[in-house]
Amino acid sequence: MMQLIWWIFLSYLFSQVHSVPHLSKQKVSVVDMHTNIIVYSRNVSVEDQHLLYPPSNISLHPTGEVGQMLVQWKDPINIWINKQKTQYEIRYNSKHKQSTVKQVTGSSHKLTSLAAGENCTLQMRARPDSRLWGDWSSPVTAVVPQSANDIKLGCHTPDLYRVLCKWSEELYDGGRYNLHYRQTNRSSWSSWKLCSKANDTVNQCVLYGEESTVYQVYLSTGLERFSRTFYMKTFSMTSNIKTEPPRGLQEQTVDGRLCLSWAPPLLIISQYLKYQIRYQLHGENEWKLFIVPSSKTSTCLDVQLGGQYSIQVNAQPDGSIYSGCWSDWSKQLTAHLRRGKEWIFFVCIPVALLIIAFAFILFFPKYFSKVKQSLWPSVPNLNKVLESFLADISGSHWEPTFNVKQCDNAATMSVLEILSERKAAVTEKPWNDCVYKDVSLSHLATENLHSCPSACSTSFPECTTNILNHSYLLLAEQSELQEYNLACHYTKIQR
Template sequence: PMLLPDAALLAGVPEDILCFSRSFEDLTCFWDEEEEEAASRTCHFYYRDVLTACAVSTWRHGASRTRHVCVFPSQDVRLFTPLHLHVLNATTNQTKYWRELSVEAVGLIAPPANITARWAGAAGQLYVSWQPPLVDYLNFFLYEVRHCPASSPEMPFSTAQDPSGQRPGDPSIRPASSTHASTAGVATASPGVEQGLVQTNTWVVLQDLQPGVRYHIQVRSKPDGTSMDGVWGPWSQAVAAETPHSSGDIGLYCSTPDLQHVRCEWSWDTAEPHSSHQLFYRAPPSGAGTREDAWQRCEEASVGAQGSHACTFQPRAGSAISVLVNITRPHVPPTLSYFKEPFWLHQAVLTEAPQLVQVTMSQGRLSLQWLPPLEALAEQLDYQVRYAVENSHDWKVLQVPRAARKEVLDLRPGARYCAQVRAQPSGPWYQGSWSAWSKPVVVDATADAGKGQGRSGGCGHRSHTAKGRRAR
């Protein structure tokens, strides 16, 4: 019975006598016969040039077959020495089966040891590592990894490939560490499994995985065919690891108002008031062989209304930024992780609103003048001006030339207008989102107003936007 799982892996070997070695220091051989045939005659099993008898044990195999098994004495197991096997009919002394082999060519090796899996620190990636199955033959094996979502056991496993060739370091904070799954490894590949790239490394980065999914992962080994050879061994027991969820699931948005600090905001279900939120950040690895920065915890956290959360931190200058939000809850699963892919500070700018410093009205022409929200970005800022009749919802939005600091609008006389301006970095280096609109100013364009000065005031409306034309 202990032989059966290993024997099934030799089903594709075209020999009458099937043999395997688990450690290259042992050897087991067997052959199968129909039960009636086995009962009608007796066979003897011999090996070596000088025929040496082996004590054969017999097992019932399946419904109508008999399996004869020889486990070789350890003193007769020698590497790189041809071994001649013979099965003789005891009645006629005729050879029924024979085979010549070497022990180093029939390896059937156990799965790798100490398999671990964890998040690799990048979107859709898990890092899997293991140790060789035999300590005396560390560099003699090929490995194959397969994985599938833990929630879909009926799905065939996918076979891992390792196109990156890069070894990530160990992040100090990760969504899930490896655990042994409840399902045991199977002896053969599931139907429909795509056999992919085989590798000699004792680690692999699984890529293009789904976010927020727990995966079951298995590894198997095989002699590499150089000095040692054989067949694929059994799959390991499954280990489990989880990819972090997408940052979009919690609306995670990060930006910098001043090119020094980063403010991240996200929202959470108000039905879970007892959750604990932590944000971590770091610079992603810059390439193969480089040391990873440790995750830093963001300390300046705040909680707003309607389940909104925010945290502000100052990242290391001159590098991209990765962000991870861990949300701990009082029920299972206790911690959910949300990962935002790396971004650069200069591409995530969200400035304060521009400041209107001069607003004048003369003969139906409104002149607006403002200061850029961040002087360092002055030459790379686009602006929009919008205006509407006071207490109206019909905004006219005008695009202003890049880096401009003033605009003149032709207004119809006989009404009071609200006007605002906003900015967006859109240059070759600095990029980002539109700022909030500036505080509204109210101007009087009545026919008899003549020259007038705008004043700050509340327009009190947020409405649809209608495109307008810039004054000539």
């Protein structure tokens, strides 16, 4: 009850402020009406207890930057103290952000770091100096400015004279779209202008300027309170070039390589352009890229001959003086690459190698056995070779006589033969022939000659007996040796 009375009294004093401007301090007492006793008493300053109305005409405006808003307002209508000491408090929030309170002064303030494309709701209140805050104002709502990429807004010049600005209306159903721009050629900006379209159905505008012109552009749509704004960054004519696609793309085959040529899309800056080629083999899904290393309008590619290719080319400023983005791809060129005489080389060599391999496999087993027999002869079958030898050994029985003196210690004999004059002319000497024939048959009885060098001598009859039977010799050789021994024995008898 006492508090209610106190607030009623203060409201009465506030209502009398304009009629009593010289009033600075008053003594206020609260008296009990039944007992007439002062319950509460204090000195009250009217300035200290003054509550200001909320600011009026609060509005939100784009600043030209994405995620920023400019707040503007007017002072409360009941302010009568020093305006410079008046303080304001701003409370704002967005859909995905909690409320934020800031204390500001003046009649405007810039809000930053807002969520682009979301509704921002704001309220304000005021107080004189460091006293009590007044009530909050009614909420004000606006959409935070967005980036031009959100609606695919882009501007470029194809010829350094016109600037084409395009956007996509399907992303936001905002109704009518308005493109605003301003430009400068030196230092001062012109006022904002509205780009006039040929009709409302075309989502592009055309601006005109010079090579040194600089632009600022934004797009707006929707009603005033909930309108959306899309801002582009400041750009110059020379930094936003997007030429037309190169024209006249042609192809020819030179020394087994695919060579291309085309015409530059913007002749006045042709020496500052670079090109990119993409080609695709028929039946493949991926494109292969090739960047031309200079501003030349011709190049050769190392591609597979005997195939069908789809080829396109585009252009872009190299960034030295002029910059921008890649142009659209040119019209597609289809190239049929025929094989030259090189296919004979690549086909004949594998065929020849295949024929040689087949012939080698076919004739190798036939001649391999002969080559192997020449290099590595086979071992004879001992059973067949020794068959006759073993038969002779099993059939002959030789008993040596050990009382016969061997001829190893016999003295050397001289053979003397007296011949008549008639027989002197005869070249054959029976005795010597026996000796010589004995030597000639040394390969048959080498061991016999070594043990009895004078086997035909008549002075040593014991030499007529040979302890060796020559059983190791073949039958033909044994027969020849026996005839030789009989001849020698007959000659001794005649002597």
